[in-house]
Amino acid sequence: MAQSSTNTPAVIGTSPPPGRAYPNGNPDRGYNPPGVRNTDSALPLHRNAPVRHNYACVGPAPGTIALRWTYGSNIAARNRDPRVQVMQYNEDTFLLRQNVCVHWEAPFTYLLFGNEGALLIDSGATANPDHYPLRATVDAIVTRWAKARGRRKVPLTIALTSAEDIAQNQGLVQFAGRPDTVIVPKPLELMKRFYGLQRSWPSGTGRIDLGDRVVEVLPTPGTHKDGVSFYDPYCDLLFTGDLLFPGKINIGNDRDFVASLERLKAFAATTSVKWILGGHVEMMFVPGKSYPRFATYKPYERVLEMEPALLDEALRYAREVQGKDMMLIRPDFVLFNGVSPDQRTQSWPEGVPNINPPRPF
Structure with missing residues (x-):
């Protein structure tokens, strides 16, 4: 109310x-x-x-992911889609995506509002505001939201799912010097201190209080040593960055990766999770098929949102690849452990339908 x-x-x-x-x-x-x-x-x-x-x-508060994300062009220089696509999930929650023709990974960022401030999760893959006007887009959303709520200013906190992830940290420089803005420190030890996790990492839980909307910070190293996930108890959304998303998951430390998925599974067993939202989409709508790196035309993408049950599947197959140098294909993601992200499998995995997507021409 x-x-x-x-x-x-x-x-x-x-x-x-x-x-x-x-x-x-x-x-x-x-x-x-x-x-x-x-x-x-x-x-x-x-x-x-x-x-x-x-x-x-x-x-969960009502919200809808109801439109199709822009999917790029064969010739990136001719693309005329917005550099930042904005989807309003509800009046206090916004999903933003970088144009795939600006950067092929097309990362997502998320903007959440509370009564005392706002939180921007991740900052995209491009520093140049002329190519990727993230700050201008966020400022416009904040200004409109503040006017609707009768507020003169809205303090902004910017946090990363991983400071190591280039596709999620490059836009951070656009916010340097921005008034009423707190940027969570990038160095791992300083980040732990910011969240109060110096002594409890990676088993503890941090908090970001936006004013009656408290976002939980869950340490989830595995793809990156400084990885964290964010849980919003208002919309019941779990933001997992590079740890779990519909795409090619490059495991950095398989022991940490398994432990983080176990932690998220235990968390979801006692907490309501409506959707898991990762940092990218690389899978096609047909099972197990993904777009190659550097592709700027992706007309048959899988949807962004993932059901919580995928945590069970991800954990099962993370345990299977642990200790092995291998690639493993599943319908909604592909795991790469100790191999190149361009690795190809010689045989199609059992239990995954082998369907060829339509040609885009």
Whole structure:
């Protein structure tokens, strides 16, 4: 539900019952008719003080990943799609993707808002703002969100799923000197200290409080030694960066990789996870097929979101490749342990349908 400018809750009686269609928003108000899943906190009803949103809800906050991501061009120089594609998951959660013709990995970044600030997870693969205007895009979203909530400023925290991952850390330089901005330090020991994980890494849990929306920080080394995942209990989204995504997963340390997946599986067993959202998409919509590196035209991509059950499958096959130099294909991802990311398998894996995707021409 939303709160008014006097910081008193909108009148809805008691707490929302389990399974209500929209856990936020007042269904008794005329501007929230039955069946509509928006909320009332962004409406310009109160302007004598900032509007506050109640992030405590039953089940995941409503949100939709409803449009197709841009998929590039055969000739990258002729592509005219936005350099940054923005998808509004709900009024407080945004999914951003770098144009595949600007960088072939087309990494995702995620922008979350709370009552006291915002969090940007990852920063993309390109430093040049003329080619990849991440800061300008984020600033525009923040400005519009602040105006809707009656706020003069919104402090921003920028955190990386891995400072080692070039495809997720290059845009960080665009935010240097930005007012009201905190950048989580890149060196591993300083990052641990920022999250309070000096003594508990990698088993501890950190927190980023955005104001009634507290994002959990889970150490998940394995593809990178400084890897972390982020869990948003408002939308029940788990952001895993390079650790688990629908693509070619290059394992850096197989023992850490298995341990991190075990940690996430145990976490998901006691916590509601609606979707797992990784840092990239490289798989096609047909099982086990992926795009080659440096491809800038990907018209048959798999969807970004992954079901929590994929944690079980990833853990099973991570254990299978542990201690072996090999590539292993699964329908939704490919594991590379101790081999080149260009490695090819000689035989198609049992249990995975071998379907050739249509030609894109």
